[in-house]
Amino acid sequence: MPVAPPSVLAERISRISVSATMKVAADADRLRREGHDVVDFSVGEPDFPTPANVKQAAIDAINKNFTKYTPAGGTAELKAAIVQRHKTDYGTDYSPAECAVTVGGKYGIFAVVQALVSEGDEVIIPVPYWVSFADIVNYAGGKAVFVPSSEASGFAVSAEAIAEHITPKTRAIIINSPSNPSGAVIPTPELEKIFALARERGIWILADECYCRFLYDSAPFSMASLPGGKETVIVMGSLSKTYAMTGWRVGFLLGPKFVIDACGKLLTHSTSNPNSIAQKAAVEALAGPQDSVVEMLAEFRKRRDYTLERLRAIPGFTAQTPQGAFYAYPNISGVFGKGGINTPMEFASRLLAEALVTVVPGEAFGTQEHIRISYAASMDDLKKGLDRIEEFVKKLA
Template sequence: MELAKRVQSLTPSSTLAITAMANTLKAEGHDVIALGAGEPDFNTPEHILDAAEKAMREGQTNYTPSGGIPALKEAIVQKYQQDNQLTYDPKQVIVTTGAKHALYTLFQALLNPGDEVIVPAPYWVSYPEQIKLAEGTPVIVKASEDNDFKLTPKQIEETITDRTRAIIINSPSNPTGMLYSKEELQAIGEVCLRRNIMIISDEIYEKLIYGDESHTSMAQISDELKNQTIIINGVSKSHAMTGWRIGYAIGDEKLIKAMTNLASHSTSNPTTIAQYAALSAYTSSQDAVEEMKKAFSHRLEKLYEWISEIPGVKCVKPKGAFYLFPNVQEAAKSNGFDNVDDWVKALLEEEKVALVPGSGFGAEENIRLSYATSLDQLEEAAIRIRRFIEKHQS
């Protein structure tokens, strides 16, 4: 059987691959520390679980409108009014089966064959693949580690062609945890306005920012940029609801309508019960969100300290999300490995620590460590990584 060319060109997810290897070792009885998963290690807050049960008991188990239940769309509008001082109409919102599906549907509705999308590297693994599935061309632009993995306006200006349709800005970032300041966004936005480039603002980690930093959406900079920005967000990371699969997009009404029509022929609608759970997430107490944020902040401080002390490992301190993205090229070379991917595989086999190689994110010298696990596990992981490096030191 010959498969469609669109799927033959896909690159398998490095995150899922390392998770599969870790699960195999666990099944064999090994003590594996898995730092690959991109999801909170907390259960969904109780009041959200209660809301889901209540919805089921009250018969909310049928189809909903393809773009989401009106109450949830209104709650999303209210959230952006309250948190981001942005005014939208519910017609400008589509609720989707996770933020990933919001992005997928966006690219399908936006791109024609050959259209280019600027993708800053390091990037989330699904960006380039989803663009290719929409017959677009991902244009990868490497952000310097010396600039905290953030693109400059000059880099963007030099990359734009007459086929450039959009740029992705993911702040805070997966995998780096880096955050664009308001001034940096404004400078990038000016380029996009001048060259008529749409901005896809992936804000899925906006609630997980640490220290004195704060989140700014590109749409907050000016009315002109708001009109040229489509926001992608969801409840997966902020409310520990990864498995519920509720995300959304906000932006131009015409584009949102096209996305909604497309969704009606793919998923019909996001899961009804999950929508009512998400409604509770946005309209009830946010105390659980703050508690998770405090835990992640504490873990970041400790893990960053432990990892930064390991010989051959360099790490820029992130400001958000729940990942470290250290450069381990020096350690890998000193350990006799030709590349970081092989080093990561050997680390898993010998010390049973599962990390994600940076090659899947467009950064071959780095690794991604998720600190969405217990402090004890993080400390033990750092001990094992140091032991592995010192054992193989040449």
């Protein structure tokens, strides 16, 4: 009998590629397992352990057999803790019905884009952007419209630049401040202008607040706290970075009830509930002491300052000062043309092969002259990795 193994994939899966950051992290992991001493600056996660009180809450949850399904959009207890935390930090006033808990912030973004973006709708994404935004929009059949930001302003996008890209098809504007990959923080008056633009035109603001607790110089701010914010803004939040809980997979959405309900439908048919044990841990993280966040931020500030000083001393590198998150995004175009390297991609792959340091090339974030360095690494690793980068660049000259 003839054999004809099926080989057809759905068209929509061809609209997306593997997350570039996850690919670099997988390469680093493979090299490490082969016994190489790799310094990994590619990962977007704090090197701190999850706080002890949070871990204990999870252990208690297991011991008390809190190990079954929960409501798909999260437990009432966790939703109450999320809205209370957001109120305390940003002065918003959400009810638990305006909140859904998701399997990581990433799935929340995926769900909300599926719920709001139709075939052909445009979604504005400032550049540089977090890798997944564009592919999540593509997968929904939408069109990512990239808006440049100026490097001299530290990559904080302006309302003016966004306004130039709005068309009748614009459905949403994604704002990620502080930004992954640049660490840019958009000043509050500019966020207010962006909000006004969106509100006048009936456009959603999708506010990715994943790094909102990691601000070095500015006061905490959520666009959802503006008058009318609850109608126009969907908050996409995560416990991953704030509480060093990347592996626990807890994120959330805050927004109008009809949007939360629409996302909720998707959750019931896709992830069902986030892990029950992680939800108990998340309640403790949000409602318990917040000291770990303050300590982590103080440590990140030291590491940021050290990283910047070192990067700026490398010939051919320039670096803006990141105002939030834990990434530096140096411009490396000064080394192009040396040692046969002409792009960030070539730089990153040669750096890994020859100096065993991983960084993410800027192409992944929509720019052609940068690399992303996560400084959420120990001081020892920062020193070792930056020494290696410096030496690698010197050898190229």
